[in-house]
Amino acid sequence: MNESRGAELPTVHGSEYDRLHGRRASRRPLRRLRGFFSWHLIGLFAAVWPWIYLAYCTLVWRSGRVRNRWHDLIRHGRDHHGGVVGALWHQEVFSVAYAYRAMRPHTLASVGNQGRVITRMLERCGFVVFRGGSSGARTRRRRVLFEMIRHMRENPGVVYGITVDGSRGPALQVKPGVVLIAKACRTPIYLVRTWTSRYLTLPTWDRTVVPLPGGRIVTRALGPYWIAPDASPEEVKACRAHVESELLELAYLTALEVGDLEPGALPVNFPPDWRSRWVPGSPGLRRTPWDLRPESPPPWARRADGDDRRWS
Numbered sequence: 135m136n137e138s139r140g141a142e143l144p145t146v147h148g149s150e151y152d153r154l155h156g157r158r159a160s161r162r163p164l165r166r167l168r169g170f171f172s173w174h175l176i177g178l179f180a181a182v183w184p185w186i187y188l189a190y191c192t193l194v195w196r197s198g199r200v201r202n203r204w205h206d207l208i209r210h211g212r213d214h215h216g217g218v219v220g221a222l223w224h225q226e227v228f229s230v231a232y233a234y235r236a237m238r239p240h241t242l243a244s245v246g247n248q249g250r251v252i253t254r255m256l257e258r259c260g261f262v263v264f265r266g267g268s269s270g271a272r273t274r275r276r277r278v279l280f281e282m283i284r285h286m287r288e289n290p291g292v293v294y295g296i297t298v299d300g301s302r303g304p305a306l307q308v309k310p311g312v313v314l315i316a317k318a319c320r321t322p323i324y325l326v327r328t329w330t331s332r333y334l335t336l337p338t339w340d341r342t343v344v345p346l347p348g349g350r351i352v353t354r355a356l357g358p359y360w361i362a363p364d365a366s367p368e369e370v371k372a373c374r375a376h377v378e379s380e381l382l383e384l385a386y387l388t389a390l391e392v393g394d395l396e397p398g399a400l401p402v403n404f405p406p407d408w409r410s411r412w413v414p415g416s417p418g419l420r421r422t423p424w425d426l427r428p429e430s431p432p433p434w435a436r437r438a439d440g441d442d443r444r445w446s
Contacts, residue, residue, distance in 0.1 A: 180251045184258035191232035194330075197347040201391075204326055204355030208237060208293065210428050211358055216290040216438040217321040220355075221312045221377055223385065224297040224340045225305065225403060226328050231259040233328040233353055239295040240264070240285070242278065261295075279311055283318045290438060295326070298381070305340045305403050308378040313361055313370055320436040322358030325381050329388040341403045350392040356384050356417060360424045360432055376421040383412050383419075 211218040220239065222230070230241075240262040243249040253263045264285075266278035286292045294315065298308045316323045332349030336342040345351065359380070361373045382404070389401040400408060411419065418425075424432045 176247045176250060180254040183251055184255045187231065187255050188258065191229070191345075194345050194347050194349075195232070195351065198330065198332075198345075198349045198351045201350075201352045204353050205236065207355045207357065207428065208324055208326075211322045211324055212237075212291055212293055212438075214428075214438055215321050215431065215436050217286045217292045217319060217436065218294070219312055219316045219319075219321055219323045220293060220295040220326050221298045221308070221323055221381060222295065222326050222328075223306060223381060224299050224301065224303075225343055227297055227340070228342055228344050229328045229330075230295065230297075231256050231261065234295055234326065235259040235261070237293045237295075238262075239293045240282075241295045242266070242282070244301045279314065283315055286315065286319045286321065298377070299340065303339045306378075306382065306405070308374050308381070310370065310374055313374050313377065316359075317361045317363055317365055317370065320363050320434055322360060322431070322435070323377060324355050324357035325359070325377070325384050326353065326355045327381075327384045327388045328353040329385070329392055329394065331392040331394050335402055343402065352388050352391050354384060354388055354391075356380065356426075358425065358428060358431070360422050360435070362432070363434055373421065376419075379411070380418065382408060383410060383417070386410055387412070387417055 208218055208220065220234075226233075238260045241256060242264045243253045243256065245265055249265060253265065256263050264278050264282055282294065286294065294312075296312045296315075298312050299305055300309050312323060315321075328351065330343075330345040330349040330351045332346040334344045334346065336344065359373070359377060361370065365373070385401050386395075386404075386408075389395050395401065400406070420426055422432070424430060424435075
């Protein structure tokens with residue numbers, strides 16, 4: 135009795151073989167041609183977009199009522215500790231290049247076409263840009279983190295501006311990079327927020343906000359917040375959670391300040407059960423004895439003059 139055998143795969147040969155493989159081969163030049171035009175079109179857009187962006191933001195800021203409450207605090211941290219790690223939400227990424235350009239910050243942009251365009255825009259606004267954000271591989275992210283730590287250790291006056299929920303989210307959840315840089319470099323963390331009363335909300339994962347002309351614009355900073363260089367993983371986790379909580383509070387405060395919120399409402403993308411813990415009129419909560427006290431840094435804090443002796 136013969137056993138049944140599985141159906142054999144059809145063999146393609148002769149003219150059929152030539153037809154299939156010829157079609158594949160003919161597609162290769164088309165792919166290369168498409169890639170060539172795509173690369174150059176992105177390059178053209180990257181060259182033009184920064185000028186469009188600057189012109190638009192200039193219109194928005196000059197037509198609005200602007201209140202800046204951040205320069206002096208960030209400068210104090212930079213001048214006394216040789217560097218600052220600034221933390222902000224990705225939601226305000228559209229405003230970052232223009233709003234914080236006065237500090238000539240350093241920041242991180244992802245690889246790929248989008249990162250290429252963003253990098254050109256940031257550089258046009260005076261930023262120093264590291265490539266390799268959270269949209270890339272884990273090994274690339276780790277390598278860029280080490281490079282940023284080394285750069286801050288070796289160069290005084292570096293101000294990092296980091297969107298702490300990354301380029302893919304989850305939104306309004308702090309990733310560890312900002313705390314790890316501050317820990318390794320013994321520099322303070324400052325929180326910053328720019329908000330406006332008139333804006334468009336894009337349908338992105340972070341609900342990116344694009345400011346509109348004629349609104350009230352406020353930029354605030356809060357800090358410093360400290361993490362010890364010998365902090366345990368548990369302390370790093372606690373600092374990360376505290377930074378997240380304080381950034382949410384700062385976002386809520388700025389939304390109130392520009393008159394963006396109805397009674398009982400929350401800012402864009404906020405957790406629906408969130409409630410403020412700040413005392414009205416007294417922004418900020420301390421996690422360590424040195425938090426929110428710019429004139430009283432911890433004994434292990436980095437000094438701008440490179441002197442590692444304890445603060446008196």
